[in-house]
Amino acid sequence: MSRATIAIIDYDMGNLRSVQKAFEAVGCSATITRSPQVIDDATHVVLPGVGAFGDCMDNLERYGLSSSVRTTIAKGKPFLGICLGLQLLFTDSEEFGAHHGLGILDGRVVKFRSTDTRMKIPHMGWNQIRFSKQIPLLEGVPEGAYVYFVHSYYVEPRDETIVGTTTDYGTTFVSGIWRENVFACQFHPEKSQRWGMRILENFSRFS
Amino acid sequence: MLAKRIIPCLDVKDGRVVKGVAFENLRDAGDPVEIAAVYDRDGADELCFLDITASHEGRSTMIDIVERTADKVFMPLTVGGGIRSLDDIRTLLKAGADKVSINTAAVQQPELVRAAAKQFGTQCIVVAIDAKRRPTAPLSSGHPAVLSWEVFTHGGRTPTGRDVIEWALTVERYGAGEILLTSMDRDGTGEGYDLELTAAVSAAVTIPVIASGGAGQLRHLHDGLETGKADAVLVASIFHYGQHTIQEAKAYLHTHHVPVRLCEEHET
Numbered sequence: 001m002s003r004a005t006i007a008i009i010d011y012d013m014g015n016l017r018s019v020q021k022a023f024e025a026v027g028c029s030a031t032i033t034r035s036p037q038v039i040d041d042a043t044h045v046v047l048p049g050v051g052a053f054g055d056c057m058d059n060l061e062r063y064g065l066s067s068s069v070r071t072t073i074a075k076g077k078p079f080l081g082i083c084l085g086l087q088l089l090f091t092d093s094e095e096f097g098a099h100h101g102l103g104i105l106d107g108r109v110v111k112f113r114s115t116d117t118r119m120k121i122p123h124m125g126w127n128q129i130r131f132s133k134q135i136p137l138l139e140g141v142p143e144g145a146y147v148y149f150v151h152s153y154y155v156e157p158r159d160e161t162i163v164g165t166t167t168d169y170g171t172t173f174v175s176g177i178w179r180e181n182v183f184a185c186q187f188h189p190e191k192s193q194r195w196g197m198r199i200l201e202n203f204s205r206f207s
Numbered sequence: 208m209l210a211k212r213i214i215p216c217l218d219v220k221d222g223r224v225v226k227g228v229a230f231e232n233l234r235d236a237g238d239p240v241e242i243a244a245v246y247d248r249d250g251a252d253e254l255c256f257l258d259i260t261a262s263h264e265g266r267s268t269m270i271d272i273v274e275r276t277a278d279k280v281f282m283p284l285t286v287g288g289g290i291r292s293l294d295d296i297r298t299l300l301k302a303g304a305d306k307v308s309i310n311t312a313a314v315q316q317p318e319l320v321r322a323a324a325k326q327f328g329t330q331c332i333v334v335a336i337d338a339k340r341r342p343t344a345p346l347s348s349g350h351p352a353v354l355s356w357e358v359f360t361h362g363g364r365t366p367t368g369r370d371v372i373e374w375a376l377t378v379e380r381y382g383a384g385e386i387l388l389t390s391m392d393r394d395g396t397g398e399g400y401d402l403e404l405t406a407a408v409s410a411a412v413t414i415p416v417i418a419s420g421g422a423g424q425l426r427h428l429h430d431g432l433e434t435g436k437a438d439a440v441l442v443a444s445i446f447h448y449g450q451h452t453i454q455e456a457k458a459y460l461h462t463h464h465v466p467v468r469l470c471e472e473h474e475t
Contacts, residue, residue, distance in 0.1 A: 122384055
């Protein structure tokens, strides 16, 4: 198998260096880019992202990258959305007023509602993932593994068959998605030490 | 279940760790990058670098340290100290920090917190609060003693007259994603966190609170998380001087029914 070349989509949103270095640590060549050509040439594409949903969507559009995301996914190329990169795939978000996402997956993005005073928002820190189905990305990762989260919103997919993992925080929310070539996780594999690195490595091997 | 976090904190001056770390087998006990790698292997949940450098040259050294750390340590990294502007924040985040901690500048220009949260997301804006107890009314006055704390800035040198609880609520409203709460009364004493302070702030805000200042024994971590209701504890000397490893701290907390990310999980 030829070595995976990872394009990490740069749209001025968040800490991309960590994503790049994490892929390099598992033996991939990873480039931070906003060039549609580089994205097109890559074997695997990653859409990271932290920040506000509306700003992220605006930047994706401004740099002309939303069509790159759509093309990547339509072509069947392995795609990984991380954190906001997961949320952006969905139809709508209620964050800071309503926003439209890429609409590649059907569903919406909603905010955690504090059920008691001990439930802090953002959901920040290490929490466990439960598997809803077998996912290539999670090969070798144990059920209940801890991964690192930092977010105030989560996705509610309309199609439950795309749910890969769930996590409990006040409610049981969807923390991982898999549909054909599209993977996405609410947590940050690049910050999740051993299991996170395993997930990135699994992604880079998916073809 | 969301685990309580154990966060080792390193004070860094001109690129070197202040108050050397007493680990064996370290090639350079003053190198923050090497120490970060040790804490990573030992199962730290996050890392915090506090830059106490005054000079401009020293600050660019810090950027280099953040880059080198983020290149080899794949866990969340918070950097604080001397952050004054959106540019400072952008530079650190770009270098590989996940969160920045703002203290004095937040008090001087609260709008910075709002602007930073809007631009970079609330999740990466930590507001550090240095709190000092105000004298309570003497019992003889006939008034019930009401505890309160004052916000200090400039590394604890400058009183601001602000009440800590009110300030915590203000920065939450301005978009801080987390509060790093240091008790100046307890810092360096090893007597434990100021539990009343920690519990008061944690109950007042809906964002996570990191307890800091005073941990000298593992029991103090437990008390900060349980009695103080903190979401995370910042720890320095207990780990730096080799008194306990992070794994020992987690095993202790687990035994005492505090949810932690156990280090055995790393081995399986």
